[in-house]
Amino acid sequence: MTQIPETDLDTNGATDAEGAQAPPSALKWLTDRLADSTAFIFVALLAMILVFTVLRPDAFATVNNLRNIAIAASILLVLSIGQTFVIGTAGIDISVGSMLVFSGVVASLAMAEVGGGQGWASVGVGVAVSLLAGGFWGMVNGLLVTKVKLPPLIVTLGTFGGVLGLAKVLTGGINLRTVPNELVNTLGIGRAFGVVPWLVILALVLTAIFGVVLRYTRFGRYTLAIGSNEEAARRVGIDVDLHLLKVYTLSGLLAGVAGIMNLARFTNTTIQGHDTDNLQSIAAVVIGGTSLFGGIATMFGTLVGVFIPTTLQNGFVILRIQPFWQEVAVGAVLILAVYVDQLKRRARNRL
Amino acid sequence: MAQQTLLQARGIVKNFGHVRALRGCDFDVYPGEVVAMIGDNGAGKSTLVKIVAGVQPPDNGELYFDGEPVTLADPTEAQALGIETVYQDLALAPDLDPAANLFLGREVLKPGLIGKLGFLDTKAMTAKTLAAFKNLGAGVQSATAPVATMSGGQRQSIAVSRAATWADRLVIMDEPTAALGVVQSRAVLELIRRVRDQGIAVIIISHNMPEVLSVSDRVEVLRLGRRVAQFVTADTDMEALVAAMTGARVQEDAG
Incomplete structure (x- = not known):
């Protein structure tokens, strides 16, 4: 073998190897987070909470109010988990809200058939049906994206309208109210240790x-x-189609979970209430630092991204600012987030 | 040569509509050599490489590996034979780090139950990646920064290291230095020699004649979809190569 010195092509972008093997610590975790754009948005959320707290300490920073914010965010958060995976693959899922409504509708119909819509057996059937329904539509999305090779935007735009339409066909457009008390009293309004x-x-x-x-x-x-x-x-042999199918199915399954949560919270199917869930979840995911172009995704960012619109809305109501300003603010933050993402990509892909 | 070929292509035909990319093309690779595949634009080099890498099936003709006839329906079948390809467009995932790219599709999972759940053994992959870079002198120190933050030379080094790590028999490189500067090109060529020194054969496609003469053991020349000449690099010069590429001189026994 010929002896060649360690050829040093370019020292830029070469951090030391020791750093890579340092034991993970809480501090390192924190500095890693601070290095990415998630940190910026996390600080923004903290600042927002601070401002509202200073302005209305009596009304904003109360256990009751914070609990309200968390409840308001919880269903959107579950939808946004699936959305994070989908956007991570450079796809998009516009149908999450429709899958949520459809799952809730068929679950309610199924629960009405078992124990007259009351009892734990009824709850069990409802949960199973809701997950199956969500997973089914997610799989349909995945099959259309991978086998029929249609763009995710178009596929899920189609199921966004179609699946919600089917839910309305099943109910005649009128909200179903069959939700077992067992579900409402636990998942719906129940709290762990009386607090959370x-x-x-x-x-x-x-x-x-x-x-x-x-x-x-x-x-x-x-x-x-x-x-x-x-x-x-594809070239390294990953079954890309199968993986995408799993990711879209996961998004549907989580919409099924959200469907049950929605029934438990509102005690009806809220057919008209989810037209903008898709845009809200996409905004939350992208604000959190997941790249709309795929390849970069963080669940912690999504968590923060879900809480920003919810906290804004709550704070505006408390400050007696017209709550519609929240929509304006979220729109602006979304555009800013995508702009920052693009800037980062341009700076990074220096080639 | 009496030596058994590692890979032999005979009478390969490939048409794209009316375009006859390969018209009965032959090609030979012997174990442990660097063979340069040269030819003018449209000679069929990239098409032949895609067929050998299993990306496209030929319309006609035979491939032999270790003297046995083989068909390569997709890249994984070529990989199973120990053939890896470095594509012109790199084919790395820019958002992932070098270790993730090196082990892409071949991830190491943690031992035991947690591994069965799909948990990655990042530490093991990072260590093996750094060892591979060191072994090959790849000039990439970090296994944990996104590939997109690195220079073209470093990225190409990662792609070559990946191929060399997984190829037991043959690495195919489609213009590995086309996008690189002088210093970075030299480093990649050095990397190619090191791969060869580990007993792995290398096919390199290049338009750069000095590069071909410096790195290869043999040269095979394609022209208009056929092999028109074979040279031992030590016995030839740039003039002879260019003459064969342009059709100014023809070897009667090459086709």
């Missing part, structure tokens, strides 16, 4: 689980690899 609502706990547990899946497992790795360079993933 079960809705919030369920949403946070799912966020934590799928945050770990995204960051530490092969499933997460494939998600970001496909979003980063689909052709590269």
Whole structure:
């Protein structure tokens, strides 16, 4: 073998190898977070909370109010978990709100058939039906994207309208009110230790689980690899179509979970209430630092991104500012977030 | 040569509509050599490489690996034979780090139950990646920064290292230095020699004649979809190569 010195092509972008192997610590975790754009948005959320607290300490920073914010965010958070994976693959899912409504409708219909719409058996059937319905529509999205090769935007725009339409056909457009008391009293209005609502706990547990899946497992790795360079993933032998099918199905399944949470919270199917869930979840995911172009995604960012619009809305109401300003503010933050993402990409891809 | 070929292509035909990319093309690779595939634009180099890499099937003709006839229906079948390809367009995932790219599709999972759940053994992959870079002198120190933040030379080094890590027999490189500066090109060529020194054969496509003469052991020349000449690099010069590429001189026994 010829002896060649360690050829040093370019020292830029070369951090030391020791740093890569340093034991993970809380401090390192924090500095890692601060290095990405999620940190910026997290600081923005903290600043927002601080401002509202200073302006109305009596009304904003109360346990009751913070609980209200968390409840209001919980259902959107569950939808946004799936959305994070989908956008991570450079796709998009506009149909999440419609899948939520459809799942809730068929679950309510099914629960009415068991025990007259009351009792734990009825709850069990409802949960199963809701998950199946959500997973089914997610799979339909995935099959249309991978097998029929249609753009995700168009596929989910189609199911966004179509699935909501089917839900209205099933109900005649009138909200169903069959929701067992067992479900409402536990998941709907129940609290762990009398303090933390079960809705919030369920949403946070799912966020934590799928945050770990995204960051530490092969499933997460494939998600970001496909979003980063689909052709590269194909060439190394990753079954890209199968993975995308799983990701869209996951989004549907989580919409099914959100469908049950929605029934539990509102005790009816709220057919008219989810037209903008898709845009809200996409905004939350992108504000949180997940790249709309795929390849970069963070569940912690999504968590923060969901809380920003919810906190703004709540704060504006308390400050007696017209709550519609919240929509204006979220729109502006969304555009800013995508702009920052593009700037970062341009700066990084220096080639 | 009496030596058994590693890879032999015979009479490969490939048409794209009315375009006859390959018209009965032959090609030979011997174990442990760097063979340069040269030819003018449209000679069929990239098409032949895609067929050998399993990306496209030929319309006609045979491939032999270790003397046995093989069909390569997709890239994974080529990979199973120990053939890896470095594509012109890199084919790295820019948002992932070098270790993730090196192990893409071949992730190492943690031992035990947690690995069965799909948890990645990032530490093991990072260590092996740094070892591979060091072993090949790849000039990439970090295994954890996104590939997109690195220079073209570093990215190409990662792509070549990945191929060399997984290829037991043959690495194919489609213009590996086309996008690189002088210093970075030299480093990649050095990397190619190191791959060869590990007993892995290399096919390199290049338009750069000095580069071909410096790195290859043999040269095969394609012209209009056929092989028109074979040279031992030590016995030839740039003039002879260019003459064969342009059709100014023809070797009767090459086709």
